[in-house]
Amino acid sequence: MKRKMKLTVNGEEHSLEIEPHRTLLSVLREELELKGAKEGCGQGYCGACTVLLEGQPICSCCLLAMDARGREIVTVEGLSVNGELHPLQQSFIEQGAIQCGYCTPGMLLSAKALLDENPSPSEEDIRSAISGNLCRCTGYVKIVKAIRAAAEI
Amino acid sequence: MRRMPRFEYHAPASAGETASLLSEYGDAARLIAGGTDLLISMKQRLSTPEHLISLSSVTGLDAVDYDEKTGLRMGAAVTLASLTQSPPIKDKYPALEAAARKVGSVQVRNIATLGGNLCLDTRCWYYNQSDYWRQSRPPCHKTGGEVCHVVEGSKRCFAVYSGDTAPILMAMGAEVKLMSGGGERVISLGELFTGDGLRPNAVEPHEFLSEISVPPPAAGSGVAYVKLRLREEVDFPIMGVAARVTMSDGAFGSAPQGFKVVLNAVGSAPVEVEGAGEMLAGKAPEQAALEEVAQVARASVHPQANTAGTPEYRRMMVPVLVKHALTEAAAAASS
Structure with a gap:
């Protein structure tokens, strides 16, 4: 049976009718057409599905959309403002911190949560903040560099 | 998936x-x-x-309170992330904060709860797989069948308990409250675990775990949890040890009940090393005393080939980690 729920995504409130077995990831991707968050492992190991819930990174594949009702979600699509890329996104491009791009949305959001709390993180802080995000292209060095460069802006 | x-x-x-x-x-x-x-x-x-x-709409189930006389009370639905940020826990129970930080990843800790971590289902290589993968073998005990793929011919299940917050809470003497329509009952955290791989905890179908309480830290006591895993983030433990010691004038305290050593991820429940208190009480906190407990601990566990890390390696690491945890707990008690 479908249930009515409200979800605030990237500042916009959505009224949805969904089956309760849907994960937050599937609702974001399939109902709201926000394809930034990816399904990797589907088990909370890889971090490709990372979104921010009340400002904190979570695995959207392991959370029922119903359990996120009424709460504030930010996806990678919510990072840019009026078509201007977020400083982290700009930095990822400039530093070449993107290879296949599958982990990028999750990396950006984990990095955003870090910088929101700690604007001048050490390399260790950065590594720890993205330790729940796997990059199978293994481009970690440039990702860490890009986050550090964005912090310096 | x-x-x-x-x-x-x-x-x-x-x-x-x-x-x-x-x-x-x-x-x-x-x-x-x-x-x-x-x-x-x-x-x-x-x-x-x-x-x-x-439990997302149940109010009050995520509260954390500390009282100097009665100790710490945590609602079962408190997330592991808020536990690591809670001032009384950081201040009075730093080892609990550190153990909670060792669960999963940042993303997981922001959703996962303390009650859920305690009630974590037991795990096994042959069990935690997709239904498609499992179709290639006859069903095991834990999936309703009659065989064990880990120990041939076994009548029982060897799935492993891997929650990281249970051992440290057991070492600190925690109790849990189980609520039901008929009232509530409080049991020690150790009693929550049945040791049965099929049904690892004693929560009845009509009950739910609502609260975890920990006594105030005793003077001179220190606790620590050491977790062994392949990667320093995300992974479940391939083995873990929690220890509590009491120090007095640079030596171990004289009361055996001031000590506890709990082994994790080597069986279907966290297991306390019997007699650890008697072996340590009143001794100088040196290798000889630690070694005795470490060897008893090693002899008491029989890890199987059902999680990462071979049984030989995990068993070999038991005494290493026991000594490590005791040393860390002694340092915490002295600081």
Whole structure:
């Protein structure tokens, strides 16, 4: 049976009718057409599905959309403002911190949560903040560099 | 990964409503707090409840209170992340904060709850797999069959308990409150674990774990949890040790009850090393005293080939980690 729920995504409130077995990831991707968050492992190991819930990174594949009702979600699509890329996104491009791009949305959001709390993180802080995000292209060095460069802006 | 199976969703607003839904649906219902363990087992069709009762709307179940006389009380639905940020825990129970930080990843800790971590289902290489993968073998005990793929001919299940917060809480003498429509009961955390791989905890279908309490830290005591895993983030433990010691004038305290050593991820429940207090009490905190406990611990466990790390390696690491945990706990007690 479908249930009515409200979800605030990237500042916009959505009224949805969904089956309760849907994960937050599937609702974001399939109902709201926000394809930034990816399904990797589907088990909370890889971090490709990372979104921010009340400002904190979570695995959207392991959370029922119903359990996120009424709460504030930010996806990678919510990072840019009026078509201007977020400083982290700009930095990822400039530093070449993107290879296949599958982990990028999750990396950006984990990095955003870090910088929101700690604007001048050490390399260790950065590594720890993205330790729940796997990059199978293994481009970690440039990702860490890009986050550090964005912090310096 | 397969999609989630369908179910009816309930979001009770109070503990009382939760209890009455549980007694109404019994075995057909499962509780969901964070869901980081349950949703995966549902995707893998290890669990297909008809009803999910979400704790997301129950008020007061995520509170953390500290009182100098009565100690710490934590609602079962407090997330592991908020536990690591809670001032009384950081201040009075730093080892609990450190153990909670060792669970999963940042993303998991932001959703996963303390109650869920304690009630974590036991795990096994032959069990935590997709239904498609499992079709290639006859069903094991834990999936309703009659064989064990780990120990040939075994009549019982060897699935491993891997929660990282249980051993340290056991070492600190924690108790848990189980609520139901008929009232509540308080048991020691050790009694929560049955040691049965099939049904690892003693929470009855009509009950739910609502609160975890820990006595105030005793003067001169220190606790530590050491976790061995392949990667320093995300992974479940391939073995772990929690230790509590009491120090007095640079030596171990004279009361045996001031000591506890709990081994993790080597069996279907966290297991206390028997006689650890007697072996340590009143001794100088040196290698000889630690070695005795470490060897008793090694002899008391029989890890199987059902998680990462060979049984030989895990068994060999038991004494290493026991000494490490005792040393860390002694340092914490002296500081």
